[in-house]
Amino acid sequence: MRYFAHYLLAMESSSPTSDVSEVLQRIAQLEEKYAGMGQDMRAYLEGLYYSNGLTYWDYIHLDSLLGLQTPRTPLHDEVIFITYHQITELMFKLVKLELEALTEDRGAESEFLQLSFWRRRMSRAVNYFRHLSNSFDIMLSGLDPDEMRKFRMALLPASGFQSAQYRHIEIMSTALENLVRGDRPEDESASIEDLYAGMYWKQGGIDLETKQKTLTLRDFERKYDEPLIHLLHKYQTRNLYYLYSQAPDAVREDAALRELLRSYDLHVNVFWKLSHLAAASRHLVSGGADIEATGGTNWRTFLPPRFQRVMFFPSLWSAQEQEEWGKAAVMKLFQEQVARVWHSPTSSTSPS
Numbered sequence: 001m002r003y004f005a006h007y008l009l010a011m012e013s014s015s016p017t018s019d020v021s022e023v024l025q026r027i028a029q030l031e032e033k034y035a036g037m038g039q040d041m042r043a044y045l046e047g048l049y050y051s052n053g054l055t056y057w058d059y060i061h062l063d064s065l066l067g068l069q070t071p072r073t074p075l076h077d078e079v080i081f082i083t084y085h086q087i088t089e090l091m092f093k094l095v096k097l098e099l100e101a102l103t104e105d106r107g108a109e110s111e112f113l114q115l116s117f118w119r120r121r122m123s124r125a126v127n128y129f130r131h132l133s134n135s136f137d138i139m140l141s142g143l144d145p146d147e148m149r150k151f152r153m154a155l156l157p158a159s160g161f162q163s164a165q166y167r168h169i170e171i172m173s174t175a176l177e178n179l180v181r182g183d184r185p186e187d188e189s190a191s192i193e194d195l196y197a198g199m200y201w202k203q204g205g206i207d208l209e210t211k212q213k214t215l216t217l218r219d220f221e222r223k224y225d226e227p228l229i230h231l232l233h234k235y236q237t238r239n240l241y242y243l244y245s246q247a248p249d250a251v252r253e254d255a256a257l258r259e260l261l262r263s264y265d266l267h268v269n270v271f272w273k274l275s276h277l278a279a280a281s282r283h284l285v286s287g288g289a290d291i292e293a294t295g296g297t298n299w300r301t302f303l304p305p306r307f308q309r310v311m312f313f314p315s316l317w318s319a320q321e322q323e324e325w326g327k328a329a330v331m332k333l334f335q336e337q338v339a340r341v342w343h344s345p346t347s348s349t350s351p352s
Contacts, residue, residue: 072154077147084138085160091128092165098124099172103238112243115251122260129267136275157215160276161204164224169268171231174241174312182309192232196225200310241313261313269310270326 027041034041057063068086071078102111102121111117170179180198187194205217213221236242244252244261251257309325311317317325 071151073151075147075151077143078151080138080143081148081151084135087135088132089163089165091132092163092169095125095128095169096165096172098122098128099169099240103172103235103240103243105238113248113251115254115257118244118247118251118254118257119260122257122264126260126264126267129264129272133267133271133275136272140275157219159216161201161216162220164220164228167201167224167228168231170310170312171228171235172239173264173268174239176232176236178241178311178314192236193229196229196232244313245315258316262316265312265316269312274326 030044031041034044069079069082071082098121102117104110111121176192176195176199179200180195181200181203202217205214205220206212207214240261309322311322311325314322
């Protein structure tokens with residue numbers, strides 16, 4: 001402890017008494033902390049004295065991060081494709097971080113009992129998905145269609161359809177009944193396992209000709225069925241929709257929060273899926289004919305929001321809004337694409 005004694009002596013000669021007192025108070029707090037763990041604080045101070053400072057590249061594991069892009073082909077744009085999907089999964093992780101904090105049951109200290117936490121967490125979640133939807137232009141116009149059609153054949157049968165984190169977000173956000181196919185008969189006695197078998201997204205992994213599950217779906221179910229069913233049990237009375245319906249009046253009656261939840265619903269279930277649909281329409285159509293997605297998913301019937309009508313907070317939407325689910329967003333996306341082409345300097349339709 002000689003080095004620490006020298007530090008205190010130096011402080012006594014050059015610093016106000018209040019500074020020394022603050023340091024001694026912090027030392028006392030550290031002693032109490034480590035004593036509670038049955039540890040000797042002096043040993044930790046010794047280690048701190050000899051340790052090196054932290055660097056940026058070590059803190060974020062930069063070398064490891066930049067080494068995670070391992071393309072299957074020598075084609076340039078495949079690295080863009082991989083990197084973008086990795087960024088997407090990290091953004092999903094940030095969304096889940098907010099949902100986990102908001103839905104954690106900590107008794108009277110639970111965040112879902114307080115309006116301020118609802119606003120904070122949902123604002124962040126909306127912001128993450130807003131950036132995700134806007135960033136999809138990297139996939140839409142930032143990839144060469146010819147290159148993608150070549151390297152995508154080396155990715156079979158992998159597919160973005162297999163993103164488990166997106167399924168986590170859905171499960172954490174709403175009741176299981178809101179994620180089940182609309183054509184499935186209602187059965188109040190159905191178990192979570194029964195309902196899981198009818199989740200809407202499973203239809204995206206069915207071959208339209210054979211009516212059989214694609215290898216992409218079978219691989220996903222083999223790896224994730226058990227943990228997803230476990231998560232469904234965990235969030236049965238912990239998902240956002242349930243907690244919002246049971247929240248104090250100050251939470252449920254707040255107009256700003258209501259709009260945040262509606263915005264979250266739109267960004268996850270409409271804008272994000274439309275971004276995928278726009279990219280698929282660009283890269284999976286050749287000579288007027290559809291090209292099969294890497295996982296064999298039926299993207300034309302699976303991606304359009306108006307076909308699935310998945311809503312996390314159905315009680316926040318009017319009957320007309322539910323009936324026209326996704327319609328306004330489709331028109332907005334169409335208008336933006338027309339404007340982009342019209343004002344493009346390389347477009348033959350640009351005004352002279």
